[in-house]
Amino acid sequence: MMEDIVHQYLRPKKKFPHVWCPGCGDGVVMNSLIRAIHSLKISRDNIVMVSGIGCSSRAPVYFDFCSLHSTHGRALPFATGVKLGNPKLTVIVISGDGDATAIGGNHFIHACRRNIDLKMVLINNNIYGMTGGQYSPTMPTGAYAATAPYGNIDRPFDICKLAVAAGANYVARSTAFHTFQIEKYFKEAIMKPGFAVIEAMTACPSLYSFYNKTGKGTDMMKALKDRAISIESAANMSPEDLKEKIVTGIFANGDAKPYTVAYQELMERAERSRVDEESI
Numbered sequence: 713m714m715e716d717i718v719h720q721y722l723r724p725k726k727k728f729p730h731v732w733c734p735g736c737g738d739g740v741v742m743n744s745l746i747r748a749i750h751s752l753k754i755s756r757d758n759i760v761m762v763s764g765i766g767c768s769s770r771a772p773v774y775f776d777f778c779s780l781h782s783t784h785g786r787a788l789p790f791a792t793g794v795k796l797g798n799p800k801l802t803v804i805v806i807s808g809d810g811d812a813t814a815i816g817g818n819h820f821i822h823a824c825r826r827n828i829d830l831k832m833v834l835i836n837n838n839i840y841g842m843t844g845g846q847y848s849p850t851m852p853t854g855a856y857a858a859t860a861p862y863g864n865i866d867r868p869f870d871i872c873k874l875a876v877a878a879g880a881n882y883v884a885r886s887t888a889f890h891t892f893q894i895e896k897y898f899k900e901a902i903m904k905p906g907f908a909v910i911e912a913m914t915a916c917p918s919l920y921s922f923y924n925k926t927g928k929g930t931d932m933m934k935a936l937k938d939r940a941i942s943i944e945s946a947a948n949m950s951p952e953d954l955k956e957k958i959v960t961g962i963f964a965n966g967d968a969k970p971y972t973v974a975y976q977e978l979m980e981r982a983e984r985s986r987v988d989e990e991s992i
């Protein structure tokens with residue numbers, strides 16, 4: 713049996729019962745994240761968990777770290793302020809696909825571009841869960857939503873490709889089913905300097921399933937298992953064969969200078985030039 717680690721990190725007296733529906737993948741993803749944090753032995757006082765608004769964004773409310781439950785789409789700007797204020801902190805951002813790639817899409821690409829030293833857990837259920845099932849920028853073409861009753865005509869973002877193109881140091885994708893793989897990615901991301909994003913594909917058995925008839929939480933979990941394919945195997949497959957697949961693996965693992973380091977260097981340059989000017 714798995715050791716019960718997560719309960720040590722909860723705020724049981726203050727914040728329960730939680731809002732997640734039975735079968736929602738959010739809790740499973742968070743379980744893997746907490747196990748990763750626990751195994752890295754980082755003091756909980758040195759972790760700040762920041763989120764926006766959404767079902768997934770409720771997560772920091774339930775865990776006993778320093779927490780910021782901010783506004784929809786704005787987790788990254790809040791987290792950037794925290795990190796630049798105290799670069800020693802491990803700042804973890806929890807975001808939904810709507811939060812991160814719709815209203816917060818601009819913040820997302822610029823956080824990748826600047827390579828800000830934040831660790832982003834992007835929980836992708838392909839829909840706006842909290843507000844009743846509107847389509848998000850990751851909803852597949854042809855899927856149904858409260859705002860797409862005749863089928864979604866948009867094309868979805870590929871979050872990992874977007875993050876790689878925008879310059880993030882570490883980019884990986886796994887699913888709520890693959891708990892050990894995603895725990896490993898969380899650990900690597902936390903240890904990696906620069907911006908790290910882990911896309912966690914998950915299930916919304918309440919609303920996504922209501923509109924798309926994808927079954928119960930267990931059915932959707934099984935679909936995550938069946939649809940997952942490694943990045944290595946996917947390299948030899950045609951776009952047609954990959955259509956229903958979820959490509960999992962590490963998409964970027966680079967060593968570009970993190971923003972916090974560049975910012976520190978800038979402050980030192982500015983300080984030296986001030987001292988030089990004063991001595992003239």
Ligand SMILES: Cc1ncc(C[n+]2csc(CCOP(=O)(O)OP(=O)(O)O)c2C)c(N)n1
Binds near residue numbers: 807841842
């Ligand atoms: C400025 C602003 N716009 C819109 C909302 C309404 N709103 C709250 S959560 C949400 C979408 C949540 O979807 P997602 O981020 O994918 O998270 P999920 O609930 O699916 O986990 C929206 C549109 C809001 N709270 N604030």
Ligand code: SF4
Binds near residue numbers: 736768920
């Ligand atoms: S609405 Fe969907 S995403 Fe939100 S808690 Fe329920 S199952 Fe999870």
